[in-house]
Amino acid sequence: MNKKKFIAAAAAVGVAASLFGVASPANAEPVSASYVVVGSDTLQDVLNALSNGTNITGGFVRSTGGSFNIGSFDATGSVSIQTKSGGVRFGRPNGSGDGVRALSRSIDGANYTSATPGGPTNVNITGQVDIARSSSGATAVANGPLLYIPFGRDALSYAHSGGTNAAFDNIDQATLKGIFECTITTVGGVTVVPVIPQSGSGTRADFLSKAGIGTLGACVQVGQEHDTRFLADGSTPFPANAVTPMSAAQWVAQNTGAGIDRRGTDVELGSPIAGTPAVTGTGTATVPNAAFYANTTWGRDTYIVVENARVTVGDPKYDANLANLVSNASSKLGNSQSVLPSQAGSVKKKFGFLAPSTTTPFRAALRA
Template sequence: MKIRKMVAVSAAVGVALACVGFGSSAYAEPVSNSYSLVGSDTLQDSANAIINGTNASGGFLRVTSSNTTLGNFDAFGSTAIQAKPGGPFFGRPSGSGAGVTALRASITGATYSGNAAVPAKAITGQVDIARSSSGPGANANTSGLLAYVPYARDAVGFAYKGGNASWATLTAAQLKAIYECTTTEIDGIAVTPRIPQNGSGTRSFFLSAIGVTTLGSCVNDTGNTTPENDATVLGANQIIPFSAANWISQANGVAGLNTTTAAGVAFGSAIAGQAAFTGSAPNLVPNSTYYSDTKFGRDTYLVVEYARINTADPKYDAGLARLVNPTVANSLTSFGTIGTSVGNVKKKFGFLAPSTTTITRAFATL
């Protein structure tokens, strides 16, 4: 399902992907001739627009590296991807955790599987950037070998189907009880909690925010492969964590595929008295107060090997360093808000500027 989002974005803005090969016309994903990105579903649509070309901010913008194109691979789609010309096909990294794992394998030469349908194989040099909707957590280390570079600010709530007016706002305590299965109904209506796939940054962030370490037995897809940010997976009286930025981008029609129009679905706030966004589709606007919340607001990241952006290291890669340098105009991590800029494109996709531009290092060993 998610792969169609990329195809739709390209078609909508009339992008001609020159010098980019395709592994299959059915999936129409590029084989990068410079740098490749994998990982988070939450960041993929804005990155697709920025990398493939977009008019979302009023004028045409496309980020390249020395006039070579980048390859941004969706979190969901075919079981295998080919990231570089002549490179191996390997299991698609679905989610933030999987993207970082693939990046680590690309650096170390360790084998990577991605999913059970694709045999593990060496993917050395195939992944340059991992998209991550969550920070490094316990892996943060001041001497870490990976660099988490802030990309944009997002927030998390939940999508729900059915219920009644009381479902529109559920507190962290209520959500914790629902996901631990000590609460099985809301205002007299039975509720079934859903959870995105293992490796999802939204999954790990949401569970941490509501204080859940062990999911209750009523969560019917524990350890499953349910895609994140897809409201069509919901059945009657079900809820699932959802990125506010993704809801906004889908509802505003810039993501290419809109699951927010599925019958009976709505976005729920996890902060009493605060909506995650204001306005009406296709003109939803992020609520900066909700996004700045210390529990449900979050910075998102592009993750790279630290040595490749460190000018003192023999592995320094000037092209990659520029792509993730927030002080460089229209880099992938920049957030200018004037005219045709990467920041304005990100705003159209429901993101705000990150709370900091400071890099966090992580993973003492890979």
């Protein structure tokens, strides 16, 4: 598709969109009368803020599709969700891969089963999902049905509960690989516990790739991404001397209060690059470290994913309001980093995201 044509046409539709949408009142989990967003835990807090409206930058920002408010659904919560009025209940998409899979089934009409245990299985969810949050990219396919739109720059590091043991603060790439393959069992003289996010997590997939991890060892426990209070069952406490992948943007948001605080007791953010912390500052003054985010191994772009046909001018499925919602206009989801308080890019920065390395969308295949 012609990306410039998409951006210009989308921005032209309702740039100064009305805030009087016809959706149900904005909250974390509305039954939407318009567009539905699911997927990545990494992006959920900032997407909730943009969907519901926020004053976090000092100016009010709300991302709408034309005059329609949107509904963003968390990665965790009840095992099933109903996204649209009169729609079916289906398993909650938990993570980037699960969110993109739900969007794919919403497009192709095949049955969907969520990675969330206990949810309904083999549900037809045609038309129930419009946008997926993704903390990881995909293989570019020239004529693919999906369009990945850069959202913001994140970086991937690790959180640990190693306390005052300084050895946990800088664990290099090779050591992380050994820890998660269970060939390295101690850090700083104590037994280390590797904790990997749940299946379907983009952060999990990215961490395995970036650390060069082949097969996870039998010693690895499973957690919920970016939650260092409990393991994946929601009740077992996060272990002492544990190491788990952590989005730097999520760490910023959880420390500053912009996002939901899911930090466990005495959990710290480490860095796999000696002398280059993932973030700087503490507490509400925590901010991204641009040098770490720029690293070609540990930095990563994040995305919002839509059906390409629905945002392509001239296609029979073109939806001008959806194209407007994901465009780079000032308050829209595709808006790049900005210093203006009335723009979505400024909101993203408050949640720990920097400008993406590119603003050019790319197409990809549906996710199986």
